[in-house]
Amino acid sequence: MNRSRGLWADAGRRLAANRAAVASLVILALLCVLAAVGPAFSAYAPDELDWEMMGVPPELGSGHWLGTDRLGRDLFVRTLHGARVSLAIALLATLVSLLIGVTWGAVAGYAGGRADALLMRFVDVLYALPHIFFVIVLTVVFDRSPMLLFIAIGAVGWLTMARVVRGQAMALMQREFVEAAIASGAGPSRIIFRHVVPNLLGTVIIYATLMIPQMILIESFLSFLGIGIQEPLASLGNLIADGAAEMETAPWILLVPATCLVIIVFCFNFLGDGLRDALDPRER
Amino acid sequence: MNRVVDVQQLNVRFPLDGGRWLSRRWLTAVDGVSFALSRGETLGVVGESGCGKSSLGRALLGLVPIHSGTILLNGARVDGASPASLRRLRRNAQMVFQDPSGSLDPRMTVGQSVAEPLEIFEPGLGSSEVRSRIATALEQVGLAPEHADRYPHEFSGGQCQRIGIARAVILRPTVVVCDEPVSALDVSVQGQVMNLLARLRAELGLAYVFISHNLAVVRHLSSSVLVMYLGRTMEHAPRDELYDRPLHPYTRALLDAVPAPEPGGKSRRLPASIGGELPSPLSPPAGCVFASRCPHAQDRCKEARPALEEARPGHRVACHRWREWTGGLAPRPDA
Numbered sequence: 001m002n003r004s005r006g007l008w009a010d011a012g013r014r015l016a017a018n019r020a021a022v023a024s025l026v027i028l029a030l031l032c033v034l035a036a037v038g039p040a041f042s043a044y045a046p047d048e049l050d051w052e053m054m055g056v057p058p059e060l061g062s063g064h065w066l067g068t069d070r071l072g073r074d075l076f077v078r079t080l081h082g083a084r085v086s087l088a089i090a091l092l093a094t095l096v097s098l099l100i101g102v103t104w105g106a107v108a109g110y111a112g113g114r115a116d117a118l119l120m121r122f123v124d125v126l127y128a129l130p131h132i133f134f135v136i137v138l139t140v141v142f143d144r145s146p147m148l149l150f151i152a153i154g155a156v157g158w159l160t161m162a163r164v165v166r167g168q169a170m171a172l173m174q175r176e177f178v179e180a181a182i183a184s185g186a187g188p189s190r191i192i193f194r195h196v197v198p199n200l201l202g203t204v205i206i207y208a209t210l211m212i213p214q215m216i217l218i219e220s221f222l223s224f225l226g227i228g229i230q231e232p233l234a235s236l237g238n239l240i241a242d243g244a245a246e247m248e249t250a251p252w253i254l255l256v257p258a259t260c261l262v263i264i265v266f267c268f269n270f271l272g273d274g275l276r277d278a279l280d281p282r283e284r
Numbered sequence: 285m286n287r288v289v290d291v292q293q294l295n296v297r298f299p300l301d302g303g304r305w306l307s308r309r310w311l312t313a314v315d316g317v318s319f320a321l322s323r324g325e326t327l328g329v330v331g332e333s334g335c336g337k338s339s340l341g342r343a344l345l346g347l348v349p350i351h352s353g354t355i356l357l358n359g360a361r362v363d364g365a366s367p368a369s370l371r372r373l374r375r376n377a378q379m380v381f382q383d384p385s386g387s388l389d390p391r392m393t394v395g396q397s398v399a400e401p402l403e404i405f406e407p408g409l410g411s412s413e414v415r416s417r418i419a420t421a422l423e424q425v426g427l428a429p430e431h432a433d434r435y436p437h438e439f440s441g442g443q444c445q446r447i448g449i450a451r452a453v454i455l456r457p458t459v460v461v462c463d464e465p466v467s468a469l470d471v472s473v474q475g476q477v478m479n480l481l482a483r484l485r486a487e488l489g490l491a492y493v494f495i496s497h498n499l500a501v502v503r504h505l506s507s508s509v510l511v512m513y514l515g516r517t518m519e520h521a522p523r524d525e526l527y528d529r530p531l532h533p534y535t536r537a538l539l540d541a542v543p544a545p546e547p548g549g550k551s552r553r554l555p556a557s558i559g560g561e562l563p564s565p566l567s568p569p570a571g572c573v574f575a576s577r578c579p580h581a582q583d584r585c586k587e588a589r590p591a592l593e594e595a596r597p598g599h600r601v602a603c604h605r606w607r608e609w610t611g612g613l614a615p616r617p618d619a
Binding site for chain 1: 345347371372374375378379381382383386387388389390391392400401404405435437448451
């Protein structure tokens with residue numbers, strides 16, 4: 001990102017000293033690796049039905065380490081697949097909302113005045129749309145697809161990011177080094193992308209980290225309602241929906257994906273907190 | 285062509301929030317200021333905070349809206365210039381800011397900050413050429429070329445101001461606007477930076493517009509001094525003329541406010557008669573703007589605005605009563 005010295009290096013050192021954040025980072029890294037390669041170690045495929053073993057509880061000897069669901073599908077493999085899908089959607093949606101939101105907000109904050117008012121009223125209008133209904137309408141008009149879900153989630157995310165970035169950018173525009181750059185002859189794009197954006201990256205990273213778990217939760221929520229990821233594809237949301245139906249007779253079907261979701265959300269929140277402490281703008 | 289700055293009847297106004305276009309109220313920060321400056325000269329601009337001296341400096345680079353009047357910078361118009369031509373003008377006119385560390389981008393290395401004007405105006409330069417220009421600029425301000433790879437927070441205030449000066453002179457401009465460049469620094473460092481500015485002026489043939497609230501600081505460097513109050517010129521004279529023979533009561537009060545250099549020497553605060561605050565620039569008084577605080581004010585001072593008249597060659601003063609209160613052209617009584 002930057003040369004690994006100066007403010008970024010300081011922030012890295014502070015983050016490394018935060019045990020909860022480091023532990024969260026390690027757990028998230030392990031989980032990502034597990035989601036990527038873990039299913040390969042199991043003898044079962046995510047959509048494979050094991051007719052001999054339907055709805056068995058977790059047991060190491062059976063080969064179904066975390067049990068199976070009512071149809072005999074291996075929960076270990078399906079949960080990891082679900083985590084993979086949920087994480088991928090959340091990360092992609094966050095990345096896209098980052099790109100749109102940061103550019104949108106930085107331009108609004110830089111320009112000020114009427115351009116700012118126009119850009120931010122557009123954001124306000126989109127904010128006012130009831131998103132869940134909007135998504136439901138979309139799923140009726142178009143096919144249900146992960147792409148649609150991804151668009152729906154991303155559309156929510158960048159609005160918040162644009163608002164946060166715009167506020168930060170407005171504050172930065174008042175700083176003397178921005179005026180110094182203008183006095184040096186810098187044009188608008190140089191001011192925005194060389195001076196304003198690098199200086200609000202710390203805040204953006206914090207928000208992005210805290211946004212990822214929200215994205216996962218929205219994805220899970222939509223999938224839980226049945227308008228997100230569809231069977232036989234697994235996501236944490238539809239796995240939890242499955243499990244909720246069997247909660248009284250086979251609680252592990254709910255507990256396994258739910259635990260996974262909680263761990264992911266928890267770790268991202270801890271990491272975001274740690275980053276906030278490490279990159280705290282007040283210290284500068 | 286020697287004259288690098290020529291300002292005529294400059295007015296700078298800022299729109300106030302709230303009002304619509306027609307009923308919008310304006311804050312007049314600079315009101316009818318004129319001066320000219322040649323290569324190697326320095327104009328000291330002095331006044332209290334809020335008197336418009338910073339707005340004047342920023343107007344020279346087109347950083348604030350110019351309401352009326354003309355500014356010629358190296359013969360090119362600043363007022364009414366398009367954003368693109370304003371940017372081109374800044375090749376020859378740079379600025380040094382008050383807050384040494386605040387004027388450097390904390391995410392950029394010192395080298396990147398110093399090289400920024402170079403990147404903008406000479407984008408074709410190779411990286412080795414850029415590095416050697418950075419090294420030259422840093423050496424000119426008394427820093428080592430190795431400092432280029434460090435970040436601003438690793439430097440002291442005085443060093444940061446040197447970096448800011450290096451950035452201002454790397455393009456070899458003709459004019460540098462210094463906006464209170466030493467007022468945030470320790471007194472011992474102030475002297476060093478002032479000497480550096482004097483040396484650079486001799487080496488590079490710069491012209492400075494040196495803004496300060498302190499007449500003592502300006503004296504060292506200036507060839508002439510302009511005293512401002514509430515956006516207007518009170519007095520404008522060659523340096524020695526102004527310090528030895530102030531013709532405006534406000535200049536006199538500012539001079540009296542400078543503490544004596546040696547302990548036990550004559551040191552006087554602002555006379556009690558010039559207590560109080562600046563009048564609001566939103567509703568400036570009808571007559572002389574300084575009348576409310578002037579120990580010599582009479583009725584006509586509060587009614588008619590004094591013209592800026594040339595009392596002596598090159599010495600302009602805006603006071604109805606300069607003859608009376610100075611007793612003709614007598615020198616300063618205690619000078």
